[in-house]
Amino acid sequence: MDKLRAMQVFVRIVEANSFTKAAETLGLPRAALTATIKNLEAYLGTTLLQRTTRRLALTPDGADYHAQCLQILDAVASAEAAFRGAAAARPRGTLRVDLPDAVGRHVILPRIAGFADAWPELALTLSFSDRLVDLTQEGIDCALRVGDLQDSSLVGRQVGSMRFVTCAAPAYLARHGTPHAIDALRHHQGIVHFSGRTGRPFDWDFVVDGRVVKAAQVPGRVAVNNADANVACALQGLGITQAARYQVRGYLERGELVELFSETPPAPMPVSLLYPRGRMGAPKLRVFAEWITALLEREPDLCQVL
Structure with a gap:
C-alpha cells in the first residue's frame, strides 16, 4: 500500500465529507477510494470513518490520524516546494473561509477583491455564519471568530481585537x-x-x-x-x-x-483565525492569514490591543 497516497485520499474524503465528491476531485472511481480506506483501516487496525447513508463522521482515532496526516502532508509539500522553486509555493486551488456574519459583510467582503486580485490562481468560497462550524467535517480551511476560543482541537491565531x-x-x-x-x-x-x-x-x-x-x-x-x-x-x-x-x-x-459611559467602555474581544492543526504551512492559508491580519491592523476598531 502506498501510505502517502492513502493519507492523501483519506484527507480528501474528510475535506469533501463524501466518497463520491472526493472521487470526482481526485479523478478516481469511488470503489478505488473505498478500497483504499478499507486497506488503510486494516493496516492501522482501527476504524477511521463512520459511514452512514447520509454523512461521514471521524471516529476519535480518525480525528487523531487526520491531524497527523495534515502535518505529514504539509511537511512533504514544504519540502517539495523548497526544491521545486517559488512557483510551487504559490497559493492555488480553493480556499474555503467561514466568516462571522456582520464582520464578514461589513469589513471583509468590501475588500475581498484586493485579495482575489493578488492571488489569481486561488478560488474563494466564503460562508457567513455565527455558528460553531466543524472545519474538518465541513471541508472549511479556516474560520474567523470573535470571542474566547472554545475548541482546543483547532489552532487559534489572534488577528485583531473588537472594540x-x-x-x-x-x-x-x-x-x-x-x-x-x-x-x-x-x-x-x-x-x-x-x-x-x-x-x-x-x-x-x-x-x-x-x-x-x-x-x-x-x-x-x-x-x-x-x-x-x-x-x-x-x-x-x-x-x-x-x-x-x-x-x-x-x-x-x-x-x-x-x-x-465613554470612560468605562465594554471590554474588547479577541478576533481569531481558526484552522486545523498542521494547516498553516499551506500557501493558500498562510497568505490569507497575512492579508486579514494586515486588513484588521488598518481598522481602528478592530486592530489588536497592545
Whole structure:
C-alpha cells in the first residue's frame, strides 16, 4: 500500500465529507477510494470513518490520524516546494473561509477583491455564519471568530481585537433620560442581543479602573440574535445597547447614536483565525492569514490591543 497516497485520499474524503465528491476531485472511481480506506483501516487496525447513508463522521482515532496526516502532508509539500522553486509555493486551488456574519459583510467582503486580485490562481468560497462550524467535517480551511476560543482541537491565531460601545438614540434619551451610572441601567430599556447558537443573552460589561465589571441584566422588550438587527433597533430608539464600535462609528459621528459611559467602555474581544492543526504551512492559508491580519491592523476598531 502506498501510505502517502492513502493519507492523501483519506484527507480528501474528510475535506469533501463524501466518497463520491472526493472521487470526482481526485479523478478516481469511488470503489478505488473505498478500497483504499478499507486497506488503510486494516493496516492501522482501527476504524477511521463512520459511514452512514447520509454523512461521514471521524471516529476519535480518525480525528487523531487526520491531524497527523495534515502535518505529514504539509511537511512533504514544504519540502517539495523548497526544491521545486517559488512557483510551487504559490497559493492555488480553493480556499474555503467561514466568516462571522456582520464582520464578514461589513469589513471583509468590501475588500475581498484586493485579495482575489493578488492571488489569481486561488478560488474563494466564503460562508457567513455565527455558528460553531466543524472545519474538518465541513471541508472549511479556516474560520474567523470573535470571542474566547472554545475548541482546543483547532489552532487559534489572534488577528485583531473588537472594540464595543454602549449607546442609544437621541430620541430614546429624550424620553427616558441619560443614565450616568452603570447601576442606573436597571431602570432603563435595553435591547437584548442573544446568541443564535446558545440562545443566551450576551453579557453587558464595563472596564472600570482596569477591571471588567459585569452589569446586571438590562430589561428590554426587544430581543434579537443578529448584530445588524441590534443596531437597527437602537437607531429606532427602542433601547440602550452595546454594539461593536466599527458598526456604529458612522452613526455616532453623525449624532444618530450617542455614546454612553465613554470612560468605562465594554471590554474588547479577541478576533481569531481558526484552522486545523498542521494547516498553516499551506500557501493558500498562510497568505490569507497575512492579508486579514494586515486588513484588521488598518481598522481602528478592530486592530489588536497592545
